[in-house]
Amino acid sequence: MKENTVLEYNTERDLMVIPEYGRNVQNMIGVALTIEDKEERNKCAQAIIKVMGQLNPHLRDVEDFNHKLWAHLFIMSNFELDVDSPYPVPTQQSFRSKPRLMDYPQRKIKYGHYGKLAEDWIEAASNLPEGEEKRILSVKLANMLKSSYLIWNKDAVDNSVIMKQIKEMSGGKIEVTEEDFTDTNEILRTLRKSKSNSITSPKTNNNKRNNQRRKKQK
Numbered sequence: 001m002k003e004n005t006v007l008e009y010n011t012e013r014d015l016m017v018i019p020e021y022g023r024n025v026q027n028m029i030g031v032a033l034t035i036e037d038k039e040e041r042n043k044c045a046q047a048i049i050k051v052m053g054q055l056n057p058h059l060r061d062v063e064d065f066n067h068k069l070w071a072h073l074f075i076m077s078n079f080e081l082d083v084d085s086p087y088p089v090p091t092q093q094s095f096r097s098k099p100r101l102m103d104y105p106q107r108k109i110k111y112g113h114y115g116k117l118a119e120d121w122i123e124a125a126s127n128l129p130e131g132e133e134k135r136i137l138s139v140k141l142a143n144m145l146k147s148s149y150l151i152w153n154k155d156a157v158d159n160s161v162i163m164k165q166i167k168e169m170s171g172g173k174i175e176v177t178e179e180d181f182t183d184t185n186e187i188l189r190t191l192r193k194s195k196s197n198s199i200t201s202p203k204t205n206n207n208k209r210n211n212q213r214r215k216k217q218k
Contacts, residue, residue, distance in 0.1 A: 017076045021052055029077050038082065045083040048073060111165060113152045114145055119169055126173035134174075142166055142176040147187050157184055 016026050028048050035041040052069050059065055067087045074081060079092045109116050122141055128134040145166060149157050159181045167175055 042083050114148050122169045126170040138174045138176055139180045142180055143182050
């Protein structure tokens with residue numbers, strides 16, 4: 001190493017705004033900022049956009065791929081790059097402004113372990129005219145509540161409690177009987193099977209099928 005060589009460490013350089021593009025892209029943008037002729041500056045910006053796209057091919061699956069690249073270009077230039085963009089030029093203020101607070105529902109859920117959707121479905125079923133459709137839906141809702149109950153309390157479930165609660169939540173418009181409920185053990189088996197399938201990887205399933213094929217071929 002020559003004696004006059006001066007090492008430059010990353011800790012001594014300016015921070016990269018979006019590190020995923022690397023130091024070279026950040027330097028290219030720095031060069032573009034120094035170009036006085038706007039036509040040349042536009043050509044430089046187009047070249048930078050192509051490089052950014054090549055460095056991040058996974059972004060090609062993202063909707064508005066080029067729009068995102070141009071937005072990143074302006075962000076990395078600290079919104080100081082004056083070039084012609086095919087998209088609306090973002091401003092520093094638009095990225096610093098706080099998002100609008102979301103309006104959360106103020107309605108209180110009486111039975112939290114069932115959730116708000118369950119209450120909405122029961123309300124919708126309550127408004128149905130008396131008949132077979134309402135009857136079938138009522139039985140399905142009762143067993144859905146039982147399944148939700150068992151998720152939180154797997155030791156025991158009293159069908160009479162759910163019968164009382166569904167009648168209460170429907171304002172007396174939905175009534176079910178003991179015979180309408182699915183057996184507790186059957187529901188628990190279904191829940192265990194569903195949980196087991198959710199944690200089994202596709203690779204494991206493929207290996208299992210391949211092993212079964214090999215056994216059949218033998």
